[in-house]
Amino acid sequence: MRLLLDTHALLWWLWDDANLPASARALIADPENEILVSAASAWEIATKARLGKLPEAGDIAERLSAYVSQAGFATLEIGLAHAQSAGALPGPHRDPFDRMMIAQSRLESLPVMTRDPVFREYGAECLW
Numbered sequence: 404m405r406l407l408l409d410t411h412a413l414l415w416w417l418w419d420d421a422n423l424p425a426s427a428r429a430l431i432a433d434p435e436n437e438i439l440v441s442a443a444s445a446w447e448i449a450t451k452a453r454l455g456k457l458p459e460a461g462d463i464a465e466r467l468s469a470y471v472s473q474a475g476f477a478t479l480e481i482g483l484a485h486a487q488s489a490g491a492l493p494g495p496h497r498d499p500f501d502r503m504m505i506a507q508s509r510l511e512s513l514p515v516m517t518r519d520p521v522f523r524e525y526g527a528e529c530l531w
Contacts, residue, residue: 409519410443412531430516438476440479441478441507452464477512479511486503492506496521514527
């Protein structure tokens, strides 16, 4: 199975944080699954670290490519179709990172590992 990690799921995996449920850990750790990290997560982590909203992620923001590679995850780049779809999503949700990952999930038919209910509201398949 191919899975897209929301940013908090990625960070919790990298930090070995207890907030990531055992069921999510098992799916991420399963070598049969392809785990994808959106370029939007890199953008979000770097932005929030710079703004002081995620100071504990400073090292991850600087070395995310290495961490993603070490974990054996793949990168999901942002393409024109993703950007167009994210911009066209209806409704009041203003978080550009969520909107991008929702668009990627829908266009690429990827379930998202997230606890954020807004993904379901936009029709993304969610695990967790």
